[in-house]
Amino acid sequence: MAAQEEAANEDRCPPQNNESEESELEIDNEGVVSPDDDDESQQMGEDHVELTEEMIDQANEKKIQAIAALVAGELQNSIDLFTEAIKLNPLTAILYAKRASVYVMLQRPNAAIRDCNRAIAINPDSAQPYKWRGKAHRLLGHWEEAARDLAMACKLDYDEDASAMLKEVQPRAQKIAEHRRKYERKQAEREISEKKERLKKAQEKRERLQKEEESRPRSDFPGFPSGLGGMAGMPGVSEILSDPEVLAAMQDPEVMSAFQDVAQNPANISKYQGNPKVMNLISKLSSKFGANA
Structure with a gap:
């Protein structure tokens, strides 16, 4: 009973x-x-x-x-x-x-x-x-x-x-x-605590992603891909950037992707022998740096 x-x-x-x-x-x-x-x-x-x-x-x-x-x-x-x-x-x-x-x-x-x-x-x-x-x-x-x-x-x-x-x-x-x-008061307090914990974790995740982004290699000069950041400190860069053809090529995603590929692995230049836009930029840069060597 x-x-x-x-x-x-x-x-x-x-x-x-x-x-x-x-x-x-x-x-x-x-x-x-x-x-x-x-x-x-x-x-x-x-x-x-x-x-x-x-x-x-x-x-x-x-x-x-x-x-x-x-x-x-x-x-x-x-x-x-x-x-x-x-x-x-x-x-x-x-x-x-x-x-x-x-x-x-x-x-x-x-x-x-x-x-x-x-x-x-x-x-x-x-x-x-x-x-x-x-x-x-x-x-x-x-x-x-x-x-x-x-x-x-x-x-x-x-x-x-x-x-x-x-x-x-x-x-x-x-x-x-x-x-x-x-019970309802405890439940409300628990929900507030859980919400604060979710916000804290989200903030920590944002900060972690921001630090990871900041730690990635970056170009020291706008317009250069990340693999070419060292070029900003090389002699003749100002002269290169004053060339309208070079500046135009740097605005072309296809050219810059290929150039980054070659910069990271020079042997890959063979892949672009038939691409005049890519070869023209590489030729210009080679001649410019060669002239300043």
Whole structure:
């Protein structure tokens, strides 16, 4: 039974993890019962029915009989009589609330909740459905729902019985709410921490890439490929750069790619013997450097 009581309240608490500050919430579940199954025999009456005075009178008679059976302790008989009253007059909220009260006594909270939901749909200003739905939620260990319904019942029509149960369930409801706030606060702090860590790693990656880029060999003069950076310090470079044909060739990606290839491996010049643009630039540079040697 203890395991069933814990299961009944499990879905009311936020998910737990291994951190000590989010340890499992301990709630006193004394009096909590196992949920009752759906009862197909729980008749709710017709939604749309034309009532006659005779039907209303018969429903009132059944209600009186149901209350008498309840006083006599004949709970199932009382349920049956309230059901007959509901079938005759399905548009009266108090009949569902009365039957719900008997379901609570029979510890069938889900059946009671269904009746109370119907009663509230018919008359949301009636206190009785909230009272008995609150008591049904208390049986299921739904402490927050129980507190809300019982508080609403007292607000609509103060009832000492509802007020007494509200005082019983409210501390547990508040404990659950505080636990949830604590969990949500920790979750928010964790998300902020994770976001900061992601930003930190992204910044470190950018800085690393920037350092790698800065450490790569670069031309000392704009326009020269990286493999030819040393040319900027050689004699005659200014004269070479003043040659319009050389400057034009340096703007040609094909020529500069080939020139870089040859600069890194002179033997590769054989690949470009048939390319006049490449050979012309190499010839000019060779003659210029030869003249300044």
